[in-house]
Amino acid sequence: MKRYLFLLVVGLLFFNFGNSQAYYFPERNSNWATKVEASNSFNQIALEEAVRFAKDNEYSGSRDLRIAILKGFEREPFHKILGPTKKRGGPAGMILKNGYLVTSWGDTKRVDMTFSVTKSFLSTMAGLAEDQGLIKDIDDRVGDYIWDGTFDGEHNSKITWEHLLQQNSAWSGELWGGKDWADRPPREGGVHDWKFERPKEPGTVMEYNDVRVNVLAYSLTHVWRKPMPIVLKEHIMDKIGASTTWRWHGYNHAWTEIDGIKMKSVTGGGHSGAGLFISAEDMARFGMLFLNDGKWKEDQLISKEWIQKAIKPSKPNVNYGYMWWLNKKGNRHWEGLSENIYYAAGFGGNFIVIDQENDLVVVTRWLEPNKIAEFMGLVNDAID
Template sequence: MFTHRALHLPVVLSLPLLLSGCILDDIPIGTGYAAKNICSGLWISGIEETRLTEDFVAPQISPLPLIWKIDIDESNHTVTVRDRIFGSKNEKVAYYREGLGCTLVHDKSLVELDRQAPTELLTGQVDYHSPWPKGAASIDQLHPAFDHSALEMHIDEAFRDTPDATRNTLSVAVAYKGQLVSERYSDDIEPDSPLLSWSMAKSITATVTGLLYDQGRLSPMAPAPVAEWTGTEKSVITLKNMLQMNAGLDWNEAAQGEDPDQGFGLFEVPDMPGYYAEQALDTPAGTRFNYSTGNSNLLARIAQNEVGGTLEDYYQFVQQTLFQPLGIQSAVIEFDAEGQPVGGAFHYLTTRDWARLGQLYLNKGEWDGEQILSSDWIEQTLTPSEPNPLYGYQLWLNTNQGFWSDLPANTFAFRGFQGQIVMMLPDYHLVIVRTGVTFNNEGASSTSDPAGIQALALGIIASLQPE
């Protein structure tokens, strides 16, 4: 089956008028963004096509949708996006592989990409009878610790738009003392729908690094094992510098506009970690916090090289050492065209599985009587870095209530673009997951929390019954 979908440029809109709102260099980033995210949204998350393209993808790359042309090939599992002005010059193709998600093909053929795939995908039996976190049974009773009318009212609010933001909340889940007490999903999203991490992937990459630390294979204090840096001024950069985002490399975490390293590094190059590794050292390592998706992509490559170097090696290690012990079966880690994990952005898990990862951290690395991550690693991860006390090892801290002013100082979270969050509140034994595709509305007043994360957390806390 071949599906063709196109949005046409209105005849009243001239080319100069269009391009006046669109930097030409942004067009190939935009077509790459569209192809990759439509591909993954369709075949990983199962989001309805019109909603995906018009409500979720198009607003992020405006005004490109006025001239884009989208071809969806169901038989080959490819999505091709080009623009109607420059045609194939800016064309991007994303290819879906089962268990591996979508990859922008760049100069690779589909056959070459297929050769990277694992010889066998790891799957397990889903236990539909046991409750979360061990199984996938539905919540069958109200938890006595909560005023559930109040709880559901606050979750309702998380799904409502505000004058400042179009929230597009996809899911909310709440776990208390290791039990799932509430979950909610938007239209066409189900409990078994894997949903995009954006930068929450960084926290998984740090977790994989921690597994290798616990095995004695990587050390935060050692120079980062990056071949391109050997014998250069970058050789002093430690793994800890990378984990804390203070490696000192020049990087602009912007998706479009002037010098958009993040956008270029995710959608324009086949070798994502290599692009970051080549950036110039512009600040002494350890002195300046500079948030960088490229940094996390390189961290993931370091881990991949440590476990064997191939896509299959990384896939097997993460599945067998992290996901399977936690009962996580939905996880899809996407790879670049060179077969390297996109450790800074492109991981997909169900809402329940994101909550499992949060529970692992709330449990200080322990799971069902087994220490999956050492308490030593958890302590390091949650230690504020000197250049930015709100950041640990690839996750966000609330040190001195500097991030969420009304939440406890020991709150911490995986966070991602457009309002993705897995928040841990140790004082309340809570894990809160929220996913969505949130946009600040045009002309909206400045807001640091358009997705309403702090309000949601405060509402959930307020719903707890006095003991």
């Protein structure tokens, strides 16, 4: 009888922790819980080495992000700061196992710019729009929804929502003073070559381009008839218990009018300022939502079907989905790590990494960007 009870208890403990769906979801304004089983999943010495690596390899750019931005994008013609910036803190991060805090470093409550991590939040706004029927199909042409001239013309009229999400739309034009050809131009050729180059066929070539991402943000604002920060707050951040400290900014002059109401159209990045300003802890909550296939506790906030589409490799770039980077075998593959890992990444070394095979969410901030693969290798090696 005693043996039976012992096996029953062991079995229940295994089910509660070993079951990948038995995740912990922190309440708002609560201290993040730890669990012995989560900590015991790691070799503590190796884990400390990973954290030390993150601390020792701080992003080399200035902590005054206005300076770092202007230096980082000095090649771009006409580049200037158009939206808010903020001086940053030092390295910070969190590692979660089954939702429980295994370790953290730095100030995880500090609100900092997050640059292109914003894109993964923006793509989720498109997912919510499709889930709720505001967009019938992600393969629809955007011009069927936005008829104000943004998608007029032989070229732009071909662009679908998926093209914008995968950054292979080759949208041609100007938005908020930003010209598509001047954003992250190729290193070869002169400015006049870039300016007059014929746009590529939509869906054929990925080009990382914030002007086109901002076109997506503008288009979604009109589809939702609401500013994106309100959509994010109501449908995601409030429901996952995020703090009230995060902010999503647009350029100072990026206003549009919908239903007679003046609304700010936000950016999907921060390389001209603006974007999502957020803490590591709120980033970790967002990561937990995706680790659990769009479900927070028992509430399905974003459909699993959308997430599967969002992390499917695009044809032009096997390492990119719907504004999530994918650890497939390509130019950005992290050797020795699961090909099912996907992550949000931003300028200056901001990352939210989702590793479902190991039930991990890893957030790291202000890590030298070219060190992320090595850092994740150390985290993986620490799994006991």
